[in-house]
Amino acid sequence: MMLAADFANTAFFTYFLLPFLIFLSRIMxxxxxxxxxxxxSKGQKYLAPLLGFFEILIWLIAISRIFENLDNWVCYFAYxxxxxxxxxxxxxxxERLAMGIVKIQIITRNSxxxxxxxxxxxxxxxxxHEAKGSTENVSIIYSIIKRNEIQKVEDLVKTTNPKAFYSIEDVKSVSHGVFHVKTVSRKWRRWRKGK
Structure with missing residues (x-):
């Protein structure tokens, strides 16, 4: 029966398993x-330190394995x-989490x-508002949206005005205003106004 110390000295452990574990720990x-x-950047003052704790703990474990195996180039590559x-x-x-909010600025020469x-x-x-562009008058539209709604707004812009220029930037926090809750149809709004 092979002991743990004997297994740690095998070529399989030294050149495959150890580098693989270092690779996985670095990914994590x-x-x-x-x-x-x-x-x-989003101001999550409680979650960020907790993540930092696990990040550095995993890093310390990985780097200690590297220092124990300084002559193993496969570990360097895996790291x-x-x-x-x-x-x-x-x-x-x-990108998948799409947390936070962004400001979208749309500039259009068309109506x-x-x-x-x-x-x-x-x-x-x-x-x-209306503004003066370098060559002609333009309209500038601003909106604050959730990051996970960027694609919906981009599709709306491209469908309505494909040549519009737009830029998107992160916003740390906002207060007050109208924020998208659910899609409201034009017919429903007309019906509500008629009541």
């Missing part, structure tokens, strides 16, 4: 770190590959009347 700690950074993969997974996960009506009918609060 970097993914947690990416989410933690997002939580810090670097885990870091890169952890970044990718962290970004994909953060903004239909786009404004469509955004209002979809239940989004908007602010708009």
């Amino acid at each position: 700690d970097v993914t947690i770190g990416t989410i933690r950074i997002v939580m810090v 670097a590959a885990g870091f890169a993969t952890g970044n990718l997974i962290g970004l994909l996960l953060e 903004a009347t239909e786009l404004i009506a469509n955004l209002k009918d979809a239940g989004y609060g908007i602010t708009y």
